[in-house]
Amino acid sequence: MVESLWNAEEAAGLTGVDLLVYRSNRLGADRRVCNWGGGNTSAKSVEADFRGRLREVLWVKGSGSDLATVTRRSFTPLFLDDVRPLLAREAMSDEEMVAYLAHCVTGPGYPRQSIETLLHAFLPFPHVDHTHPDAIIGVACAAGGEAIAREIFGDEFVWAPYLRPGFLLSKVIAEAVQANPKARLVVMEKHGLITWGETAEESYANTLAAINAAEQYVAGRAAGRPPFGGEAVPPLPPAARRALLARVLPAVRGAAGGSRGTILQVDESAEVLAFVGSRDGARLSQVGAACPDHLVHTKRVPLWVDWTPAGDDAAGLAAAVLAGVERYAAEYRAYTAAHRSPDDPAGDPFPRVILVPGVGMITTGKDKAAAGLAAQLYHRALAVMAGAEALRRFVSLTPAESYAVESWPLELYKLSLAPAERELARRVALVTGGAGGIGRAVADRLARDGAHVVVADLDEPGAREVAAELCKKHGPGRGLAVGLDVTDEAAVERAFAEAVTAYGGLDVLVACAGISSSAPVEETSLAEWNRNLSVLATGYFLVSRAAFRILRAQGQGGAVVFVASKNAVVGGKNAAAYSTAKAAEVHLARCLAEEGGAAGIRVNTVNPDAVLQGSKIWDSAWREQRAATYGIRPDQLEEHYRQRTVLKVEVLPEDVAEAVAFLAGPRSAKTTGCILSVDGGVTPAYSR
Numbered sequence: 118m119v120e121s122l123w124n125a126e127e128a129a130g131l132t133g134v135d136l137l138v139y140r141s142n143r144l145g146a147d148r149r150v151c152n153w154g155g156g157n158t159s160a161k162s163v164e165a166d167f168r169g170r171l172r173e174v175l176w177v178k179g180s181g182s183d184l185a186t187v188t189r190r191s192f193t194p195l196f197l198d199d200v201r202p203l204l205a206r207e208a209m210s211d212e213e214m215v216a217y218l219a220h221c222v223t224g225p226g227y228p229r230q231s232i233e234t235l236l237h238a239f240l241p242f243p244h245v246d247h248t249h250p251d252a253i254i255g256v257a258c259a260a261g262g263e264a265i266a267r268e269i270f271g272d273e274f275v276w277a278p279y280l281r282p283g284f285l286l287s288k289v290i291a292e293a294v295q296a297n298p299k300a301r302l303v304v305m306e307k308h309g310l311i312t313w314g315e316t317a318e319e320s321y322a323n324t325l326a327a328i329n330a331a332e333q334y335v336a337g338r339a340a341g342r343p344p345f346g347g348e349a350v351p352p353l354p355p356a357a358r359r360a361l362l363a364r365v366l367p368a369v370r371g372a373a374g375g376s377r378g379t380i381l382q383v384d385e386s387a388e389v390l391a392f393v394g395s396r397d398g399a400r401l402s403q404v405g406a407a408c409p410d411h412l413v414h415t416k417r418v419p420l421w422v423d424w425t426p427a428g429d430d431a432a433g434l435a436a437a438v439l440a441g442v443e444r445y446a447a448e449y450r451a452y453t454a455a456h457r458s459p460d461d462p463a464g465d466p467f468p469r470v471i472l473v474p475g476v477g478m479i480t481t482g483k484d485k486a487a488a489g490l491a492a493q494l495y496h497r498a499l500a501v502m503a504g505a506e507a508l509r510r511f512v513s514l515t516p517a518e519s520y521a522v523e524s525w526p527l528e529l530y531k532l533s534l535a536p537a538e539r540e541l542a543r544r545v546a547l548v549t550g551g552a553g554g555i556g557r558a559v560a561d562r563l564a565r566d567g568a569h570v571v572v573a574d575l576d577e578p579g580a581r582e583v584a585a586e587l588c589k590k591h592g593p594g595r596g597l598a599v600g601l602d603v604t605d606e607a608a609v610e611r612a613f614a615e616a617v618t619a620y621g622g623l624d625v626l627v628a629c630a631g632i633s634s635s636a637p638v639e640e641t642s643l644a645e646w647n648r649n650l651s652v653l654a655t656g657y658f659l660v661s662r663a664a665f666r667i668l669r670a671q672g673q674g675g676a677v678v679f680v681a682s683k684n685a686v687v688g689g690k691n692a693a694a695y696s697t698a699k700a701a702e703v704h705l706a707r708c709l710a711e712e713g714g715a716a717g718i719r720v721n722t723v724n725p726d727a728v729l730q731g732s733k734i735w736d737s738a739w740r741e742q743r744a745a746t747y748g749i750r751p752d753q754l755e756e757h758y759r760q761r762t763v764l765k766v767e768v769l770p771e772d773v774a775e776a777v778a779f780l781a782g783p784r785s786a787k788t789t790g791c792i793l794s795v796d797g798g799v800t801p802a803y804s805r
């Protein structure tokens with residue numbers, strides 16, 4: 118049952134477009150009623166035009182927005198007396214329709230009207246809802262759906278045979294509704310539902326009533342029978358699933374992302390596990406898409422991985438996924454070749470949804486949000502398939518119908534509204550010491566360039582704060598915090614496994630975690646010496662090793678950037694332990710550059726000097742120790758360092774982040790084994 122979310126008190130003070138927004142948000146709030154980005158709503162009113170003449174206006178949702186979050190600005194007003202005459206036409210191309218409707222908008226500054234605008238305009242009712250509810254699509258995608266709908270709705274509905282949205286579908290529906298005065302709703306084959314009302318509340322109530330009638334009918338038919346033919350394979354225990362995924366996901370990501378890369382999301386929900394372990398899952402998953410709106414985010418079919426679940430078979434699973442992706446891409450190319458016109462852009466051939474028996478679902482996307490959306494829509498598809506199979510047999514859009522949607526310029530227009538991708542889009546970066554001054558600036562800079570950033574730090578609350586800030590500034594899922602002591606081998610493995618589980622893999626490692634201590638050599642304890650070496654040298658080794666394993670499994674190259682120090686190349690008085698460990702970092706980078714080259718893994722170093730701002734190191738005893746070494750007061754250090762540089766400047770965390778961003782991304786594609794100084798110019802540190 119979908120429950121009414123209408124609150125009479127909240128709605129009481131609203132009129133016009135505000136009430137339309139309210140109704141739309143209520144519809145979008147329940148994804149069983151309306152999937153993300155799908156569906157549209159409208160209201161008709163009489164308003165004065167720019168000359169003061171009273172005219173009928175259709176307020177309809179704009180293209181590309183989501184009902185759950187629409188605002189006044191998401192709707193477009195059109196003069197109905199300009200739109201209605203179109204009903205008399207016999208045919209109209211999409212291009213003609215879009216160009217014509219652009220003239221009907223009442224003024225400038227509105228979004229492009231929904232591609233389903235004519236559905237709303239041609240129906241004579243004051244309020245119209247078009248949604249994609251699971252229960253209704255279950256009927257609309259069942260073999261013999263029209264007869265089933267008749268059992269549910271009697272003669273009070275109109276059945277609209279599948280047509281791609283556009284002029285003709287709108288005309289057919291308007292004429293069918295006109296011919297049936299009893300009609301209260303339209304069931305659109307392999308698509309969705311249209312309802313209406315004299316008031317906004319009535320329209321909303323009619324939408325819910327239609328859905329609940331269908332849902333009740335489906336539930337009656339499904340009673341006593343398990344969905345999808347019942348369980349064939351039980352899910353692996355959660356710990357075994359996670360361990361398998363941590364080992365297999367990088368290879369999956371490498372194969373399914375092509376050269377552009379992709380972000381993965383894992384779904385182990387009960388619905389998904391039931392489906393991937395079911396008797397009918399393999400067959401049903403390959404029938405096709407249930408609704409044009411699903412298809413755009415999930416593709417026509419998912420990849421069903423041919424693998425018998427076994428908790429210790431990571432190699433077998435990886436091989437099965439790679440073979441599956443290869444087969445999928447070949448089939449996708451054949452499918453597009455069979456249907457495409459010469460001018461169609463070649464779509465990427467990789468799956469968006471990957472189903473693994475016993476393990477769950479992996480979805481892909483250009484970012485975390487897109488991967489999440491594919492998962493969300495496949496959940497809708499599961500609900501639709503369960504319903505359709507309970508009624509009779511699930512039928513989908515045909516390959517030709519699917520291709521016509523995938524390559525449809527108006528649908529591609531919706532996707533084109535997204536901003537252009539940034540340099541590190543589709544990339545995952547892990548920054549150690551990510552809660553510190555330089556680490557924080559690096560994390561923010563990489564996220565600004567489009568990367569998803571794992572903020573790893575010994576200071577876990579600090580890492581959480583940075584990650585939360587990244588999500589707030591750059592989008593949901595763009596930052597992830599992990600607590601990490603880089604000297605703890607097991608902790609390093611866990612942190613990288615977390616990154617892999619969250620995003621599917623890794624492309625960039627920035628090793629930034631640091632400490633420092635200053636003392637004359639006679640006063641340097643062995644413990645202090647060991648501590649410097651273990652954090653700065655061993656810590657850099659451990660995270661690099663973990664990163665290399667993932668990068669190699671992905672097979673798409675990668676970038677490792679060490680944040681070292683001027684002290685790595687210049688003898689530092691009273692800082693032997695720190696400087697020696699920093700020198701080890703730089704040499705480790707050179708060795709790793711040699712090892713990674715053949716796999717396209719670049720390893721470079723940034724050598725900053727005296728970055729005091731925001732630094733935890735400089736808040737510690739180190740500041741006083743360094744000041745004592747130079748014979749000045751601690752608060753004179755900034756000026757001391759500035760005067761020491763050739764350029765007479767203070768080096769800031771953002772300056773170091775800029776250099777890291779360059780070495781992490783494609784602009785430095787041909788640079789490895791290099792040291793980039795960001796020190797304001799320190800003569801003894803000039804490379805030679």
Ligand SMILES: [Zn+2]
Nearest residue numbers: 156233247309
């Ligand atoms: Zn639709």
